[in-house]
Amino acid sequence: MSILVVGLSHRTTPVSLLERATVSGDALVKLLHDVHRDEDVAEVLVVSTCNRVEVYAHVARFHGGVTAITDVLGRHSGLPHEVLARHLYVHYQERAVQHLFTVACGLDSMVIGEQQILGQIRSALRLAQEEGTAGTALNELTQHALRVGKRARTETAIDRAGASLVGVGLSLAEQAIGQLPGKQALVVGAGSMSSLATATLARAGVTGIVVANRTLERAVRLAESVGGRAVPLTGVAGEIGRADLVVSCVGAGTYSITEEMVEAAMRDRRSPLFVLDLAMPRDVDPAIRRLPGVTLVDLESMQQDGLGSEIDGGRAKAIWEVKQIIAEEVDAYLDSQRASVVTPTVVALRSKAAEVVEAELARLWSRIPDADTRTRDEITNTVRRVVDKLLHAPTVRVKQLATSPGGAQYAHALRELFDLDPQCPDAVTGLEVER
Structure with a gap:
C-alpha cells in the first residue's frame, strides 16, 4: 500500500474550471465513497477548498488508483477526461507526503502562509473518519502534516509573511474606496470565511457591518459578535446601496449578487463600491465590472494578478526556513514508516x-x-x-x-x-x- 494524491489547484487550473470541480456537503461525501469503493483504494480523504480539490488515497496500485480517482473527479465535475487530464497533478509516495506537508504549511496557497488551510485539512480528516474512509495510514500522515504546519508557523514568520485572502482583499479595498474606519460593510454568508471576513473588518475599524445569510439565526450570531445587524439573504439587494464594501462568501453555485442588483444600487449614489467575492463557485456576477464606480475583486482576478506569489526579502527567508522544516519532517515521517x-x-x-x-x-x-x-x-x-x-x-x-x-x-x-x-x-x- 502506498500514498497517492491526485488534484487540481489554483496553480494548475483556471478558476472557471476549478469552481466546477469544487465539492462540498453531500457531494463531497458522495465523492469520498465513490473513490473508496474502488478495489485499489483502501483509504481516502478529500481536501476541497476555494483554491484546490485534492484526493489523498492509500492505494494498492499506482495506476489503478490514479484511474479510479480521475474517473470519479470527472463524473463529479462534469469535465471531459481530456480537459481534466491537462490540469491534474499526481504525486506518489515521498512526493505525496512532501506535497501534503507543503500544503499544510501554506506554501501552496494563493496567498503564501495563509492559516485557514490547517483547519481545512483537519476538517477533511474529520469527515473521512466520520464516513469511515480514512484509516491508520491517512490518519497518521494527516496528523503529522498538521504538526508540520503548526511547527512552520511557530518557528518561522511564514504566517506574517503572507496575509490571508481576506487581508489581501481588504488591502485592495482601501486602494479603491479609501481608509476602512467608518465605512459600511455587507458580508454575505455566515460560514467560516464569512466569520473571518467579519472579524477582520471589525479589527480594521469598519463600524457598520451587516451580515446576510439564508439561515437568519446564524447571521444574527455572527453580526452580534461585532455589534452589527443581520438580514435574511433576500435582503441583500436592499443593503448593497448602503454599503461601501461588500464581501461575499456563500459559494452556493448561483449568483447571490447580480448585475441588476448592483446597477440598481448605484443609480442614486456617487460614492464608489468595492465588491470582494471569496466564494467558489463565484457569488458575484462578473458583469458588474462594467458598471461605473464599481470595483470587483474575485479569486480569478487574484490569480491573474499573481497575488500571493510576490516575494520580498523577509518572505523569501521565511519560505526557505519552512522548506527546510518540510524536508526534515518528510525524512522523519518516511523513517518512521520504514x-x-x-x-x-x-x-x-x-x-x-x-x-x-x-x-x-x-x-x-x-x-x-x-x-x-x-x-x-x-x-x-x-x-x-x-x-x-x-x-x-x-x-x-x-x-x-x-x-x-x-x-x-x-x-x-x-x-x-x-x-x-x-x-x-x-x-x-x-x-x-x-x-
Missing part, C-alpha cells in the same frame, strides 16, 4: 525468545522440584536478563537499518534465521516492543 515495517518482526523475535525461556525454565523446575522460591526467582531473572541483553543489539540495529534504502531486507533476514511468523496475533499483541 521502521514500523520491521516492528512485527521484532515483536515476533522477542515473543519467540520469551517462549523458549519459559519452556526451558519449566523443564528445569521439573528436574529440581525442591528448589525454593528465592532460588527459582534468581534463576528466572538471570536467564531473562541474558536473553534480553542478547536481543537488545540486533532488535535496535534492525530498526535503525530499516530506515535506510532496502532496509526491509534485514527484517526478512531475521524472519528467515529465526523462523519467525510476524503475522501471529500473539506475537504482535502479547509483548511490548522494545523502544
Whole structure:
C-alpha cells in the first residue's frame, strides 16, 4: 500500500474550471465513497477548498488508483477526461507526503502562509473518519502534516509573511474606496470565511457591518459578535446601496449578487463600491465590472494578478526556513514508516525468545522440584536478563537499518534465521516492543 494524491489547484487550473470541480456537503461525501469503493483504494480523504480539490488515497496500485480517482473527479465535475487530464497533478509516495506537508504549511496557497488551510485539512480528516474512509495510514500522515504546519508557523514568520485572502482583499479595498474606519460593510454568508471576513473588518475599524445569510439565526450570531445587524439573504439587494464594501462568501453555485442588483444600487449614489467575492463557485456576477464606480475583486482576478506569489526579502527567508522544516519532517515521517515495517518482526523475535525461556525454565523446575522460591526467582531473572541483553543489539540495529534504502531486507533476514511468523496475533499483541 502506498500514498497517492491526485488534484487540481489554483496553480494548475483556471478558476472557471476549478469552481466546477469544487465539492462540498453531500457531494463531497458522495465523492469520498465513490473513490473508496474502488478495489485499489483502501483509504481516502478529500481536501476541497476555494483554491484546490485534492484526493489523498492509500492505494494498492499506482495506476489503478490514479484511474479510479480521475474517473470519479470527472463524473463529479462534469469535465471531459481530456480537459481534466491537462490540469491534474499526481504525486506518489515521498512526493505525496512532501506535497501534503507543503500544503499544510501554506506554501501552496494563493496567498503564501495563509492559516485557514490547517483547519481545512483537519476538517477533511474529520469527515473521512466520520464516513469511515480514512484509516491508520491517512490518519497518521494527516496528523503529522498538521504538526508540520503548526511547527512552520511557530518557528518561522511564514504566517506574517503572507496575509490571508481576506487581508489581501481588504488591502485592495482601501486602494479603491479609501481608509476602512467608518465605512459600511455587507458580508454575505455566515460560514467560516464569512466569520473571518467579519472579524477582520471589525479589527480594521469598519463600524457598520451587516451580515446576510439564508439561515437568519446564524447571521444574527455572527453580526452580534461585532455589534452589527443581520438580514435574511433576500435582503441583500436592499443593503448593497448602503454599503461601501461588500464581501461575499456563500459559494452556493448561483449568483447571490447580480448585475441588476448592483446597477440598481448605484443609480442614486456617487460614492464608489468595492465588491470582494471569496466564494467558489463565484457569488458575484462578473458583469458588474462594467458598471461605473464599481470595483470587483474575485479569486480569478487574484490569480491573474499573481497575488500571493510576490516575494520580498523577509518572505523569501521565511519560505526557505519552512522548506527546510518540510524536508526534515518528510525524512522523519518516511523513517518512521520504514521502521514500523520491521516492528512485527521484532515483536515476533522477542515473543519467540520469551517462549523458549519459559519452556526451558519449566523443564528445569521439573528436574529440581525442591528448589525454593528465592532460588527459582534468581534463576528466572538471570536467564531473562541474558536473553534480553542478547536481543537488545540486533532488535535496535534492525530498526535503525530499516530506515535506510532496502532496509526491509534485514527484517526478512531475521524472519528467515529465526523462523519467525510476524503475522501471529500473539506475537504482535502479547509483548511490548522494545523502544
